[in-house]
Amino acid sequence: MEFTKSQQLDSLDIDILSIMLKDSRTPFLEIARQCHVSGGTIHVRMKKMEEIGIIKGSKLIIDTAKLGYDICCFIGINLEKASYLTDVAEKLEQISEIIELYYTTGQYSIFLKVICQNISHLQKLLAEKLQTIEGVQSTSTVICLLQKLDRNIKL
Numbered sequence: 317m318e319f320t321k322s323q324q325l326d327s328l329d330i331d332i333l334s335i336m337l338k339d340s341r342t343p344f345l346e347i348a349r350q351c352h353v354s355g356g357t358i359h360v361r362m363k364k365m366e367e368i369g370i371i372k373g374s375k376l377i378i379d380t381a382k383l384g385y386d387i388c389c390f391i392g393i394n395l396e397k398a399s400y401l402t403d404v405a406e407k408l409e410q411i412s413e414i415i416e417l418y419y420t421t422g423q424y425s426i427f428l429k430v431i432c433q434n435i436s437h438l439q440k441l442l443a444e445k446l447q448t449i450e451g452v453q454s455t456s457t458v459i460c461l462l463q464k465l466d467r468n469i470k471l
Contacts (some may be wrong), residue, residue, distance in 0.1 A: 325370070328353065332361055333370070334471045340374050380431050387432040388460040391442075392424030393452055399423065400451025407449050413441055424456070 328351060344358040351358070364374055365371045387424060401419065406453050410463065416429035432438040438457070446455055
């Protein structure tokens with residue numbers, strides 16, 4: 317793993333990140349015990365990694381199916397022109413069912429990860445929200461049957 321010199325990560329930083337990637341709720345004192353340093357050192361190192369942008373935040377991961385969102389799908393969007401990207405992306409960001417949005421190369425201009433309650437919800441999302449956005453030329457949807465892997469990078 318390479319970082320720029322200005323980021324100045326050392327082996328302790330990598331060890332801290334490795335522990336946090338396994339369980340982000342690990343208390344700083346437990347990380348300190350595992351790394352054989354003080355809790356204050358862990359606090360300072362975590363703050364430094366936040367300031368330089370290595371750590372961008374933390375989030376709660378929920379099981380969306382248990383909340384009634386049974387459909388996970390990926391939607392590729394082709395734009396009429398590349399100049400529509402900013403406007404289309406801004407409109408897409410307002411749609412709560414879209415949980416990831418990427419500007420991509422290849423077959424699609426934009427690639428989305430979407431969750432919906434059921435097929436009717438997905439159909440309504442496509443027909444009434446996505447395909448009505450000015451600049452969207454076409455969409456292609458792939459429904460996920462099973463997620464076999466969900467992880468962070470391993471350090």
